[in-house]
Amino acid sequence: MTVLIDVRDLVGQPGSSRTVRVEEAIGGLATQLATVPEERPVGADLLLESVVDGVLVTGPVSGTMRLSCARCLKSFDRGFSLEVQELFSAGASPEGDEYPLGDEGSLDLEPMIHDAIVLAMPFAPLCRPDCLGLCPRCGGDRNLGECACPPEVDPRWAPLLDLHLDQD
Numbered sequence: 391m392t393v394l395i396d397v398r399d400l401v402g403q404p405g406s407s408r409t410v411r412v413e414e415a416i417g418g419l420a421t422q423l424a425t426v427p428e429e430r431p432v433g434a435d436l437l438l439e440s441v442v443d444g445v446l447v448t449g450p451v452s453g454t455m456r457l458s459c460a461r462c463l464k465s466f467d468r469g470f471s472l473e474v475q476e477l478f479s480a481g482a483s484p485e486g487d488e489y490p491l492g493d494e495g496s497l498d499l500e501p502m503i504h505d506a507i508v509l510a511m512p513f514a515p516l517c518r519p520d521c522l523g524l525c526p527r528c529g530g531d532r533n534l535g536e537c538a539c540p541p542e543v544d545p546r547w548a549p550l551l552d553l554h555l556d557q558d
């Protein structure tokens with residue numbers, strides 16, 4: 391999948407710039423608890439600036455992530471908007487932090503958009519900051535009051551329960 395932008399009008403013209411609006415489906419955006427489904431296009435309003443080393447791309451990338459709560463596993467949607475700023479240069483090496491500028495005077499925005507979103511995907515999304523999660527014993531959703539298990543004893547305090555104080 392590529393999102394090619396023709397930048398022949400910018401290359402070699404330091405100081406010139408223009409904006410581009412893209413709205414594209416980006417594939418392969420999935421971690422364990424976060425995805426951006428392909429049927430939901432990602433939008434980007436980008437400023438393309440010609441600089442001596444290539445083309446500098448700056449602007450917001452936005453869309454909607456589908457997340458699964460790390461505590462209660464409920465899925466929910468959350469919008470995102472990320473600021474990106476990346477340099478596309480003719481001499482970019484695959485290991486470097488710049489993106490390549492094609493010989494034909496085009497650049498592919500797809501890897502940049504993909505990388506920015508993957509970096510922003512949360513490892514442990516929560517449906518709400520105080521989500522109570524699932525009961526480890528009965529599996530009931532504590533947010534819905536589905537669990538009637540007696541409160542658990544913190545294992546660090548358990549030894550104290552066996553302690554009998556001698557009293558005279």
Ligand SMILES: [Zn+2]
Pocket residue numbers: 459460461462463464516517518521522523
């Ligand atoms: Zn939750």
Ligand SMILES: [Zn+2]
Pocket residue numbers: 525526527528529530537538539
């Ligand atoms: Zn329970």
